Amino acid sequence: MANSAQADTVELGAMLTGRAAVNVRLALVADAQQWILHHGQVTLDDDAVKERVWRYDTAAFAELRLPGSTVAALLRGDEQEIHGLRVAAPVPQSSGVSVHRLRGQEEWGRSTTLWPRTEWSINRDIDTPRPGYDLLVGHGPSFLNFDQALSAFLHQRPHDSTAGRSDLWRIVQPQRAGWFPRITIGPDLLTAEIDGEDLDGAVLELNWASGSQAQPVDGAGTYSFPLPHGLAHDSLLMLRREERWLDWRSFPAPAYGRARDASVVWEQPGLELDLLLAHGEGPHLECKREVPEGESRKKMLKTIAAFASKDGGTILIGVEDDLQIVGLPEQANVDKQNLQIVSMIRDTLEPVPPYESRVIDHEGRKVLAIEVSSGGQMHAYRNGQRLEFYVRVGPNTVPARHHEIAAGFRQDPTAAIF
Template sequence: MANSGQTETTELVAMLNERAAVNVRLALVRDAEHWRLHHAQVTMDDGTPLAERAWRYSTAAFLELSLPGPTAAALLRGDDQDVHGIPVVPPGPPSSSASTSRLRSQEEWGRVTTSWPRTEWTISRDNSTPQPGRDLLVGDGPSFLNFDQALSAFLYQRPYESTADRADLWRIVLPQRAGWLEQITIGPDLLTAVVAGDDLDGAQLALSWAAGDQPQPVNGPGTYSFPLPHGLAHDSLLMLRREDQWLDWRHFPAPTYGRARDASVVWEQPGPELDILLANGEGTYLECKREVPEGDSRKKMLKTIAAFASRDGGTVLIGVRDDLQIVGLPEKPAVDKQELAVVGMIRDSVEPPPPYESRVIDHDGKKVLAIEVSGGGQMYAYREGQRQEFYVRVGPNTVPARHHEIAAGFQQAPTARAF
């Protein structure tokens, strides 16, 4: 199937009808007469143990349980159903089609990451769906300030973040466990992949790059290696496939700026990773600093971090000259103190606090501090005193944002809903 597209809702109803049981999570909102469905997550996963949960309050309920497939299908179709003793009313017939995404293992989408590939279908909530109140939730379950916080805790076991806004009425997940890449280790001259899966007959593993590829057959779960006589080539692709269908994959371009690092990929010696990061030079997503900046250089770095967060993210490398020569951080003060100094600068001068991760990379005995900033989905300001300034990245330069860019940034900021 394609990596993305549309699927008829009737096809999803038929798929659910064929299942003896599915795992569901339901968020319900109480109005004057009914318990109405606000959000539903369904996992079509046979035989997976489930710890059932039920949080009930006067105005909301959150349920996690196993349901017969036909019951879930009826809810998706728009039919009222009794669930855990609660008469659940869906908000009318759903959309005629669902958005479809096929995701590799370890790929985060909608705050969810799984160790195996999966297919997800989503159906958006329309205006007729009941909106939760803002009251305190106190009842048969943990207490919360409001519905949004309760839902985030119930679904993700994480604090609520407005930047994780979702508008899905339905989210249906089908695990794809035929085969996946459990762990990849990249050394200076060898790439090792641990392959897992339930159906690997006829599968092949191939490492591809611009100048060629290395295929090898997969004889079941296990460890497979690829020699790297010249190191890992820029823009390499590791593909687990069967004939013309992919089972799982990993891509190794210059690292994806500002996004969460893939825990399944281990750089045995971080030096090669840094070399790949520097391959494209300074630009829209990369800024280099010789040392922890002071004065005007400090202001420039903080403005750049605000600009990265306001758009698609980026990385600041401290310990690298403008000509991309890796010189490392000074020996004094200690590296951890230099890192804390930068973290303090960001905390004091960028509002709201931007999404980022700081880490130290060791390259041939030289320490480089990487500040990896995620795109935050809204505008972030550099603050000096009471004055707030907004910036964007244009190529290798950080420039003041124009009025229409600032307005667009605030318009795209997510509203305070639960998803």
């Protein structure tokens, strides 16, 4: 199966009907004498969930274990009685279903699992009724509005501008045949821990541009590959059975500001920095010798806004423009400099983009990395009372054009920063 594909609601309904029970999380909006589904998540898992229900005058959130046939009926648009609530689900105008096969530790739609998974999603129609923005007070925790309650219920995380859901349904199938709980990369050895429920016939491979290594997997345990010349750029670690992958990790130059993979441990942080610098400054990487001042500071903040408005990126402080690693000044207080940057971002960028700052040690020198993730919308630099938008073109940050700003806001039609 390809990593991305298409299916239809008939196939999906048949798959659900064939299961005795599934775990379901429903976000519902009150409408006259019934409840309308705003978002539904289904997990095809044998382990039952701990049931919980939050109910308010205008909204309800329920986590339950239901018969697969009940969920399939909702998918078709048939009203169902669920936990004392009369629930109806909008029927999407299109019967198309997006299918994605994701590796372990891969984040998609604010969801990450240790093991690989297959996800089916159905988008919500534009004219589907939207929830209100009233305070939610009732049988459950109190929230400022529906969006905050939804983010807390689904993700146990505070709401931000990227938390809104465009999908009506999301069905998740865990794939636990084989997966990587932990991978350790040292200066001369890669060690992979493997776990799984069906590893018969599995093979572990390490592939790079000029060669590869492979070894059979005889069960859960620890497997190693020597790295006499270190980890090659663009290496791919693959756990597979014949032509189907079970789990994988790639190690490109990590220039994007995406969330770091918690399963990968770098025992030689300098190696990670070398990979990061492999392709030089570009659309997703900018280097600074030190925490900038004046106009240089404004330029860095505009670049952070540009990173967040598109695919993400990383600012490295302690690296020259020619990629020479000089490190932060020896007398510098790293924590103080980090707090200084956090304050700059909070005070000048709207909305505040998703980012993470951390220190990388390289041969006794400290480099401060500001890893900016994609915010899913346009992020502005505040210049006095004026909001300015920027994009990244090659290694340069330039003002965004009108169509780029409009396209950025269309990524999240509910976003507003004014």
